[in-house]
Amino acid sequence: MSKSKFINIPGSIDHRGKLNFLEFDKLLNFPVKRIYYISAVPNKITRGFHAHLELQQCFICISGSCEISIENRYEKLDFILDDNSKGFIMPPLTWRTFRNMTPETILLVLASTNYDHDDYISDYEKFIKDYM
Numbered sequence: 001m002s003k004s005k006f007i008n009i010p011g012s013i014d015h016r017g018k019l020n021f022l023e024f025d026k027l028l029n030f031p032v033k034r035i036y037y038i039s040a041v042p043n044k045i046t047r048g049f050h051a052h053l054e055l056q057q058c059f060i061c062i063s064g065s066c067e068i069s070i071e072n073r074y075e076k077l078d079f080i081l082d083d084n085s086k087g088f089i090m091p092p093l094t095w096r097t098f099r100n101m102t103p104e105t106i107l108l109v110l111a112s113t114n115y116d117h118d119d120y121i122s123d124y125e126k127f128i129k130d131y132m
Contacts, residue, residue, distance in 0.1 A: 003072075003075060004070060004075065005088075007058070007087040007089060020084060029089070030056040031112060032111065038098070039105065048097040049124070050095070050120050051120075051131070052093070052121065057089070057110065059081060059108070060108045060110075061083070061084060061108075062106040062107070063104050063105060063106040064105030064106065065102050066102075068080070069097045072131075093121075093131050
C-alpha cells in the first residue's frame with residue numbers, strides 16, 4: 001500500500017482570474033470512476049469516521065476550508081485543506097475524519113471505484129485491530 005500524498009494542481013492566473021485543471025493520468029495513481037462533493041455541512045458537524053478496503057480518493061477543497069485527520073499503519077496526520085490548487089491523495093485502509101468545515105466549503109472527491117457499501121470499515125476498534 002502506498003502512503004498518502006499532497007499534490008499540486010496545475011493552473012494559471014491572469015487578469016481574468018484563476019484556472020486550475022486536472023489531467024487524471026498525470027496527477028493520480030488511480031483511474032477516476034466516481035466524482036462527488038460534500039457541501040452545506042452544518043456548523044460543528046464532523047464527517048467521515050470510516051476507512052475503505054480498496055477505494056483510493058483524492059480530496060480537493062474547491063471553496064472554503066476543511067480540517068482533515070487521517071490514520072493508517074504508516075502515518076497519522078492532521079492538516080487543513082484550504083487552497084483549491086492543492087489536493088490530497090488518500091490510499092485504502094486509511095481512517096479519515098473531516099471537521100470544522102466553513103459554510104462555503106465544497107470538498108470535491110475523486111474516487112477510484114463506484115460506490116460499494118461493502119468496501120466501508122465503519123468500526124474504529126475493528127480498523128485498529130485488523131488493519132493497523
